[in-house]
Amino acid sequence: MNTTKKTREPLFHLVKRTDVKPWLPWVVRGVTIVVAFLFIGILTFASLEISPFEVYARIFKGAFGDSYRVMTLLRDVAILLLFALAVTPAFKMKFWNIGAEGQVLMGAFACMFCIFYLGGKVNDTLLIFISLAAALLVGSVWAVIPALFKAKWNTNETLFTLMMNYVAIQIILYAIKIWAPGGTGTLSPSPYGNLPTIAGENFWFSIIVAIVMTAVMFIYLRFTKHGYEINVVGESENTARYIGINVKKVIIRTLIFSGLICGLTGFMLVAGIDHTVSSTTAEGRGFTAILVSWLAKFNPAGMIFTSLLVVFLSRGMDEVMTMNGISNNFFSKVVIGIMFLMIIGCEFFINYKIVFRHRAKSEVVPPAPVEGAEKTCGEDTSDGEIPQATTAKEE
């Protein structure tokens, strides 16, 4: 009995790209962002019945409408950038610190603590330095605790840092209830210990600090010995040990550095902008910052753009919402979430290409002498079909 079998290549299969021209990733990402914007426009139109053009116009207006908006936009970019810088060294080391939210909050808390108890009692400039020192200290302690446990007992850092966030929130809620006994749950801004304003506005400080820290982080990661070790530990811990790098020491050192930046950010938020602290001081930026940093491939220079993108989108969308009578930021979150997902997903197209089947092949199998022969081994090949053991499974 003749068994005829068709062996066909699958419709398409994925091939990992081996020669990636340097412009390819950026083109793909750029295209993705444009597509995402189009999609957002359509989505906004579909759910809220606002014309896409109006949406785009409003986004730009919300972000760049007048010079005040531009400056506050830049200030928000600066703060988000600081968050992102703080999480970057740990992430480069594949240490999943999702506790930046809590670490910044604790820095802010420490700063407010000093302001609350020492405000008016010490020289104000001195107070600024004291609260900065406190913020840096507490921020780095909050960050290094999970690191110590990871180094010693390999405790899962993702969940540890996550839980520390909520502990930090509760500490602040407790403190506010003590400091603002009225029961309103909000602490009024303090006139003490504030960073001086430049030209009467509070955004310059943040912007300057952010630019400086970006440069510092860039140099630290790319050119210093510490940065090199972070790179090696993150890429291949085995190799780090083989070379003699003390991985535990590197983890702890890096998290201390991360915590210092978080403390600094907390200080900037309290002493520079809000002059008070609350459980929402960080506003979830600790999580967004992870995405901002990841999207920029942990490159501090790139993070300027990714944080700009995020802030631009969210302020723009907030404007769109406000103009249409909606006063919350949920839709912005949807938009940002979609944008993130698309950019995350487009990495796939950078790393792989899809190869379509170009011709269907079929072979006639001669009657098998033994029952149950499942497929040809393809040994007598004259048309270049490659005998592969795994072909059958490749659907």
Next chain:
Amino acid sequence: MLYRGANILILDEPTAVLTPQEIKTLFAVLREMKKDGKSIVIITHKLNEVMEISDRVAVLRKGEHIATVDTKDTNEKELADMMVGKKLDLNIDRKDPVDPQPRLVIEHMTVKNRDGLKAVDDVSFTINGGEILGIAGIAGNGQKELLEGIAGLQKVEKGDIIFHNPKENKPVTFFHKDLKQIKKMAAEGKFHDPDGKKWDFTGLSNKEITRLVNEEKVLFYEDEIIDLRHRTPREIQELGIKLSFVPEDRLNMGLVGNMSIVDNMALRSYRKGKSIFVNKKRPKTLADNIIRELEVVTPSDQTPVRRLSGGNVQKVLVGREISSSPKVLMAAYPVRGLDINSSYLIYNLLNQQKEKNVAVVFVGEDLDVLLALSDRLLVLSGGKVAGIVDARKVTKEEVGMMMLSRAKAEDAEAIKQMMGDKKEDNE
């Protein structure tokens, strides 16, 4: 597999972990299956086995099919040429060691693996400078733990690893030693002056001593003897002991796959210098030299090493380890998975190191290569030393017996049986 009644059997490098005797048994079984009408596909790079067992041979190169020939119509050399695509010289040039002196003396070393069992059990042997010591054994008999224990990557439970740093009559320097250490060693009588008298340093000021050292007037009496047993890799480096190790796992241990060739070159040297910045110039020069001299195929020296083919990855790794002018070079399965060209290049590199008086340790799985390349051969079985023999005189079968020496009694009986058969065949 056979219990499930397979009619088609595909074997991928089946002999990698077998002794010569076991290979014989396997082939006998395969011939029986052939008689039963089964179809068998064996994937192997060992040309002698291809010639011995197969009826037809299909040669693949770089994912393309080159040719299928009947085995009786071809020979090893032709096959090798088809595998590589050009004519090859398949000779390993083995020179006799010149005045081998002990370089590394392992005494009663015991290493436990993760489950707490002894992976290396009371092993003692000596590695001499200027010779290649091959280590044979079925994979998983302690080779990995042995090398990693010596390199400081694994905890050594018991035993000593004594390193003889060849320093006799060489000048003392301030690399890896400070003034305090030098004075201490002088008090122990380790130095002499060019005329042979012991240096005492009594009555000499620090400045005087420093001057004498810098003018190379203080010489070592004999080789420095250092016990490596409790040292971490970093401490070994800081002691000035040039121990290089080419691990089995290239992209996940020896190198960082995602980093460029240049950055990988910096792995051993990045800490040098007092600046907080990493010096990339020297690694770049090193990388370019290696690319040129070892003919590494790569778009540039900035290419991430994981994009290179296996042979080129190994060239980069071995090149780096050799570049630090080691006194001891250990290589674990350095040609596994490599094409023939690169394999022979690695053998040549090892021979060159041998001629430079480096103590070379070569752990391999291909007995033919081990017997052709090594001067002495150490056989590991069950974590113990089954024998240390002269590689020029021992036979494959004797080595096979030693590899199995810790096997269970029944297997030993079966092997004796087979040895009996083989003698009859050979006559």
Next chain:
Amino acid sequence: MPFVSFLSGAIRLSATFLYGSTGEIVIEKSGHLNLGIPGVMSVGAAVGCLTVYKMLKAKIYSSLLLVLLPFLTTIVAGGFMGLLYSFMTVTLRANQNVTGLALTTLGVGLAGHLVNGIKAGGDIGIIAKASQFYANLFSVKSNNWFVQIFLSHGILVYLAIIIAIVTQVILNRTRIGLHLRAVGESPATADAAGINVTGYKYVATIVGSAIAGLGGLFTIMDYMGGNWEYVLEGFGWLSIALVIFTLWRPALAIPGSIIFGGLYIAAGFIKGITFAQIELIKMLPYVMTIVVLIFTSIVGSKKAQPPASLGLNYFREER
């Protein structure tokens, strides 16, 4: 007695965590860490509430339907979020942590947006009317303490326990469960043995997300009495913590979630603490989780370990 209402309240709230953690356990057993669970629970809740709202507006008042239909839509919504996650991480091979976080952002935003759509419509309060069905179907009311603690809950509470037990059985006693665990421990080996790794990952994620979504529906319609509060994000993170707490075993999640529920509501039951100290008590579930985390990593026994390939994407070509 306060103790009775404490225990009863703890059990009631425990269902939230039970749904969330059982769902996440299923997903993690397949080797994927889904940090999008808070978003999944939010979306599940929002879609369910939306269904209730539309039904009430359409004047459908049958108690059975008011529970059943939203139940179905919630499952679909949760499953869809799971589909999105697995498409990103299995097919597009995206990084799991980042995808999960993006999904949480999207989910929380989407849920809030949908609910606002209802709020804008005017009378979201009517959902509260339906909540009594959730709380009262199959429940027994009496003054007896045993009944109050164990039998007076809404159907979704009992369903959570049933789902947890069924999941435990499937995971540990059936071939499907064995295959799933193999996929999570060593996808390469499972693949070589002929198990459809991709299929298992997709199905596990979709099913696990559907279960988690139910947790959202329960929280709002039963526990919250039909009032929408933005608590689901926090509950979602706690559910993920519970997975560790219970060592990836759904059966342990039952007592575990009761403990978490108890800790969460403990503040309201302790007499004589100040208004401020309540905040410190609220820290307890998080602190407990940290303690468990540290403890299990020190003890490090083999049984208490996560699935070996958790967080790593499987690429067949790179085997």
